[in-house]
Amino acid sequence: MLTQKSVWPYTFIFIVLLVLPPIMPRFYTYILAVVFVTSLLAMSLNMVVGHGGLFQFHHAVFYGVGAYTAALVITKTSLPMWTGFVSGPVIAAIVGLLIGWFCVRLTRLYFGMLQISLGSLIWAIAFRWYSLTGGDDGIHGIPMPSFLSSLTSSYYFILIVVGLCLIVLYLILKSPFGTTLRAIRDNPERCEAVGINVRRHQLVAIVIATFFAGVAGVLFVTLERSVFPDLLFWVLSLEIFIMCLLGGWFTFAGPILGAGIMVSLRTFVGIYTEYWTLILGVILILLIFFLPEGVMGYILEKVKPRATATVEEG
Amino acid sequence: MLHAEGVYKSFADFMAVNGAHLAVGKGELVAVIGPNGAGKTTLFNLITGQLRSDKGQIVFKEEDISNLPAYQICRRGIARSFQVANVFPRLTVFRNVQVSVLSQQRKSMRLFRPAQKMAVEETGRILASVGLSDKAWHTAGSLSHGDQRILEIAIALGNEPELLILDEPTAGMSPEETASTMKLIRGLADSRGLTILFCEHDMDVVFNVAQSIMVMHQGVTIMQGEPDEVRNNEQVQEAYLGAVD
Numbered sequence: 001m002l003t004q005k006s007v008w009p010y011t012f013i014f015i016v017l018l019v020l021p022p023i024m025p026r027f028y029t030y031i032l033a034v035v036f037v038t039s040l041l042a043m044s045l046n047m048v049v050g051h052g053g054l055f056q057f058h059h060a061v062f063y064g065v066g067a068y069t070a071a072l073v074i075t076k077t078s079l080p081m082w083t084g085f086v087s088g089p090v091i092a093a094i095v096g097l098l099i100g101w102f103c104v105r106l107t108r109l110y111f112g113m114l115q116i117s118l119g120s121l122i123w124a125i126a127f128r129w130y131s132l133t134g135g136d137d138g139i140h141g142i143p144m145p146s147f148l149s150s151l152t153s154s155y156y157f158i159l160i161v162v163g164l165c166l167i168v169l170y171l172i173l174k175s176p177f178g179t180t181l182r183a184i185r186d187n188p189e190r191c192e193a194v195g196i197n198v199r200r201h202q203l204v205a206i207v208i209a210t211f212f213a214g215v216a217g218v219l220f221v222t223l224e225r226s227v228f229p230d231l232l233f234w235v236l237s238l239e240i241f242i243m244c245l246l247g248g249w250f251t252f253a254g255p256i257l258g259a260g261i262m263v264s265l266r267t268f269v270g271i272y273t274e275y276w277t278l279i280l281g282v283i284l285i286l287l288i289f290f291l292p293e294g295v296m297g298y299i300l301e302k303v304k305p306r307a308t309a310t311v312e313e314g
Numbered sequence: 315m316l317h318a319e320g321v322y323k324s325f326a327d328f329m330a331v332n333g334a335h336l337a338v339g340k341g342e343l344v345a346v347i348g349p350n351g352a353g354k355t356t357l358f359n360l361i362t363g364q365l366r367s368d369k370g371q372i373v374f375k376e377e378d379i380s381n382l383p384a385y386q387i388c389r390r391g392i393a394r395s396f397q398v399a400n401v402f403p404r405l406t407v408f409r410n411v412q413v414s415v416l417s418q419q420r421k422s423m424r425l426f427r428p429a430q431k432m433a434v435e436e437t438g439r440i441l442a443s444v445g446l447s448d449k450a451w452h453t454a455g456s457l458s459h460g461d462q463r464i465l466e467i468a469i470a471l472g473n474e475p476e477l478l479i480l481d482e483p484t485a486g487m488s489p490e491e492t493a494s495t496m497k498l499i500r501g502l503a504d505s506r507g508l509t510i511l512f513c514e515h516d517m518d519v520v521f522n523v524a525q526s527i528m529v530m531h532q533g534v535t536i537m538q539g540e541p542d543e544v545r546n547n548e549q550v551q552e553a554y555l556g557a558v559d
Contacts, residue, residue, distance in 0.1 A: 176429045179405075180422040183413040186402035193362060193396075194414040194473055195388035196422055204423070250404070 017159055021152045030223075035156045036162045037219045042243040042255035043169055044212035049241065049251030051069045051173060052205045053185030055112030058119030059240055060098075062210040062231025066092040066217025068126060071139045071227045076132075081145050085218050092214025093207050095122070100206035104199045116234060127229040138228030148222050158219050165212055172208060173252060181205055242280070245288060248294025257296050315340045315509055316361070316392075316477060322371035323356055330356040331367070332533030338477065338526075339513050343503055345520045346513040349529035354513040355397055357530070358481050361511075362394045363387040374477070388417075393475035397482050399462035401469065403455030407446055409536045410454050410465055412437045414472030437472070443505075444498060460491045462532055464498070471502070478502075480512035484519065492516065521545070529553075 021029045044057040066088035074082035099118045104109045126133045133139070149152050172178055180201060184191045188198050221227060229258040230236065241263060247258025262280075291298045318337040323331040331353040338344045346354045359365040362371055363384035372380045376506075379387050402410050415433040416422050416449065424432075441447045444464050454465060471479055483499060484492040496519055503510050514520050516530060520527060521541045528538040531553040537544065544550055 108408070121503060164422055171426050171428075174417045174428050174430065175426055176421045176424045176432060179409060179429045180413055180416065181403045183405060186404050188399045189364065190396070190402065190469070191417075192384035193364070193394055194469060195417045196413075197385050201422065216351070287485050 038259040039256040041257045060236035061119035062092040062213035063217040066214030088218035089214035093211035096210025107142035140226040143177030201262040253297040254296035254302040317528040335535045345524035352530040391476040393470035393473040394479035395466035408439040408450040
């Protein structure tokens with residue numbers, strides 16, 4: 001559980017992030033907010049990939065569904081704005097339940113392939129249904145409540161929501177459910193034989209993960225005030241998968257680091273060349289050879305004398 | 315306690331289990347023997363639900379369990395170990411057993427309580443009873459083969475089974491390890507009042523330990539009886555013991 005020693009670094013980081021915006025250029029405030037949103041998205045994916053061992057190949061769909069739901073409720077209905085904020089994650093989780101219900105019946109690669117197919121279907125709807133979703137233009141200029149009027153206030157809103165979500169994810173991963181999920185990742189057959197309903201566990205994990213992906217989607221809308229079909233395109237799914245690998249998918253905080261690295265690369269290397277993915281490719285090759293447990297996995301291995309525990313407890 | 319009647323299972327054209335009969339009474343130590351490919355492991359997989367039989371009935375405590383999924387069968391009180399060490403390699407030894415205890419206590423679905431403080435005592439007791447306490451914080455994947463086999467049994471004990479099924483518990487062990495493992499299994503049977511069904515290649519072990527022996531050959535049950543009966547049965551000698559010589 002959270003011991004006093006392990007709480008301090010996180011509290012420190014949180015306080016630093018709280019005081020930064022006034023003394024930082026606007027551009028960096030924006031980039032940091034993007035990193036927070038992307039971190040939550042990567043963390044939610046890692047719950048099913050790193051801890052659950054599922055081939056969740058099209059996670060961006062749930063991010064997009066959360067964002068589109070919020071956007072549509074706010075722009076197309078007369079419901080109060082907060083219903084848009086709440087319905088985003090809820091609808092994302094329901095779509096997660098529906099897709100997951102079919103997917104958990106298949107194993108490994110087949111799970112992934114079916115998810116890509118079903119997810120692409122939803123992408124096609126967002127891309128083609130012009131009258132509802134705006135097609136490839138998306139929806140822009142989504143109005144926001146007054147307390148989210150400036151970039152700084154959005155920054156704080158996103159920081160706090162992401163912080164709360166990370167605490168909840170942490171608790172879930174440390175619970176009996178989280179422990180059992182990792183056991184299923186290691187050996188589903190053995191889990192069946194100790195009386196665990198493997199499919200039900202996997203389905204619950206998917207629903208939780210897609211819920212938080214939906215939260216990230218809503219936060220994206222508060223930051224950008226627009227949605228577009230790329231949010232649920234498979235390329236983004238691949239990117240967040242890479243974030244988990246890059247940061248360390250057997251650790252808790254690894255995906256945050258992975259998200260930070262990816263967003264920085266895209267932003268700062270992207271200034272110099274549009275082929276920034278070339279550099280990403282080289283980094284990935286090096287990573288696979290030298291840091292197979294990811295950057296965070298490597299750091300924890302160096303910091304903790306007993307490398308064995310990082311794998312499971314991190 | 316457990317009855318299997320006329321159980322059949324085929325893989326494509328191969329009849330792996332071709333009419334198996336088995337009776338296990340409460341508190342008994344029952345062995346299944348037979349040459350390689352006789353269908354022992356397949357029969358165990360049918361009993362514990364890893365596989366589904368084509369025909370026949372498997373009854374546990376007056377309930378037909380032939381069509382239940384594996385996790386349901388486990389919840390009825392049957393736990394098992396596997397022929398190849400089948401543990402959770404990335405988790406610690408402690409967690410390996412804790413997962414099974416949490417499942418037994420129906421706490422696997424708890425989302426927000428820390429697992430660290432749950433089922434600690436029960437898990438510790440099981441680890442002590444099999445002699446793995448000092449290795450509790452090693453990752454299971456780093457254990458020796460023999461220790462992984464013992465851990466298998468510990469995981470099965472976490473379910474507090476009434477019937478424990480062990481698929482070649484001493485496979486790949488040295489003679490000393492075999493002896494100590496069999497001693498451990500006998501001890502568990504005595505202290506916990508467990509009913510144990512196991513299969514084994516080592517004939518000395520089988521005839522020393524088992525109270526009842528079922529002989530399989532090419533998927534068919536030849537007979538089941540007390541060790542002496544089995545030893546003196548002509549059919550068994552022909553089909554199985556003869557083949558060893």
